[in-house]
Amino acid sequence: MDLEIKKEGGFEFIDEGEGQVLILLHGLFGALSNWQGVVSHFSKNYRVVIPMMPLYTMPLPQASVPGLVEFVEEFVAFKNLSDLTLLGNSLGGHVALEYAIKNPSYVKRLVLTGSSGLFEDSMGGSFPKRGNYAFVKERVEYTFYYPETATKELVDEVFDITNSNPKVLRIISIAKSAQRNNMAKDLVKITAPTLLIWGLNDTITPPIVAHEFNRLIQNSELHFIDHCCHAPMMEHPDAFNSILDRFLIKTASV
Numbered sequence: 479m480d481l482e483i484k485k486e487g488g489f490e491f492i493d494e495g496e497g498q499v500l501i502l503l504h505g506l507f508g509a510l511s512n513w514q515g516v517v518s519h520f521s522k523n524y525r526v527v528i529p530m531m532p533l534y535t536m537p538l539p540q541a542s543v544p545g546l547v548e549f550v551e552e553f554v555a556f557k558n559l560s561d562l563t564l565l566g567n568s569l570g571g572h573v574a575l576e577y578a579i580k581n582p583s584y585v586k587r588l589v590l591t592g593s594s595g596l597f598e599d600s601m602g603g604s605f606p607k608r609g610n611y612a613f614v615k616e617r618v619e620y621t622f623y624y625p626e627t628a629t630k631e632l633v634d635e636v637f638d639i640t641n642s643n644p645k646v647l648r649i650i651s652i653a654k655s656a657q658r659n660n661m662a663k664d665l666v667k668i669t670a671p672t673l674l675i676w677g678l679n680d681t682i683t684p685p686i687v688a689h690e691f692n693r694l695i696q697n698s699e700l701h702f703i704d705h706c707c708h709a710p711m712m713e714h715p716d717a718f719n720s721i722l723d724r725f726l727i728k729t730a731s732v
Contacts, residue, residue: 481517483530487556492528495521498586498730499559502528503550505568505592506649507618507636511629512567515715520722524563529553531573533652534645541648542655543569547576554584563726565589567709568683572656579667587729588672588695589722592683592708595661596690611637623679623707665694671732672698673725675718677706699725 481492494517502513517526531546540548550573554562562585566574571593578585614637619625639645672695676688685702692700701721703714711718 481514481528489553489556490530491553491557492517492526492530493557494527495523495525497524498563498726499561500524500526500563500565501550501554501559502526503564503566503570503573504528504531505570506533506652507639511632512709512712515719516565516711516722519715519719524726527557527559531570534639534642534648536648538647538651541651543572543576543652543659544655546573546652547580550577551581554581560584561586563587563589565591565722566593567591567711569594569652569656571595572659572661575661575665575668576659578670579664582667582669585670586732587726588668588670589675589725590672590691591675591710591718592677592680593674593691594656594683595659595665597683597687614640621682621708623677623705623713627709627713662690662694665691666696668695669697671725671729673722674698674700675710675721676700676702677708677710677713678702678704679706680708682708 483490484493500520502516504512513528520526529550531549536545564574564578564585566572571590572595574588574590575593575595578588615628615633618633618636619628622628674688674691676685678685688700692698703710703717706713
């Protein structure tokens with residue numbers, strides 16, 4: 479399905495389907511294509527919303543995890559949303575966690591996949607070198623178990639981002655904020671049912687990170703997908719959607 483980007487009140491977002499609200503939060507280099515399978519599957523029975531986070535355009539002093547949480551709060555208020563299921567990948571998971579701690583009455587469920595917040599080996603331990611397409615391609619491929627998952631379109635998009643000074647400055651600021659913002663002491667505050675879907679071969683937020691989230695979040699369950707790295711919803715959409723489906727049905731009346 480083609481995803482239509484709507485524009486209202488200074489926000490850009492996807493809004494498909496009707497029913498309980500699923501908000502999808504993307505990571506630092508997240509593209510709409512990352513969520514194609516999730517939107518296509520779940521918009522049949524749920525209202526699936528993707529706010530386009532202003533990673534590359536927000537004022538530099540606000541380019542941080544708290545700044546992105548504030549953005550999500552403003553978006554939720556603008557759209558008058560509540561009873562949310564927040565689904566975040568990588569940095570998006572980190573933002574979802576912080577939002578849930580600050581706004582527990584709004585969050586019905588949490589779903590985290592490859593989330594930062596405890597530990598991450600960002601971009602394989604090095605930042606993409608400007609102007610070096612081969613290097614950027616290698617780093618993007620590093621986030622997938624099967625390198626061919628990194629399409630030319632995705633690599634081109636990351637390459638363009640890394641060649642823009644203003645965008646790079648914001649990415650670095652947000653990434654440093656995420657690394658400073660370790661959530662180990664705060665995760666005990668989360669009471670919403672939480673689903674952890676992790677790639678068994680994740681090199682960026684390794685399986686030990688998933689186990690630690692599972693240990694610290696009291697009402698959580700953990701599922702691994704084999705032959706899968708940092709973006710399970712892209713690499714194994716059918717398995718990802720099946721696990722999420724069961725969780726949503728099981729927690730519908732919570």
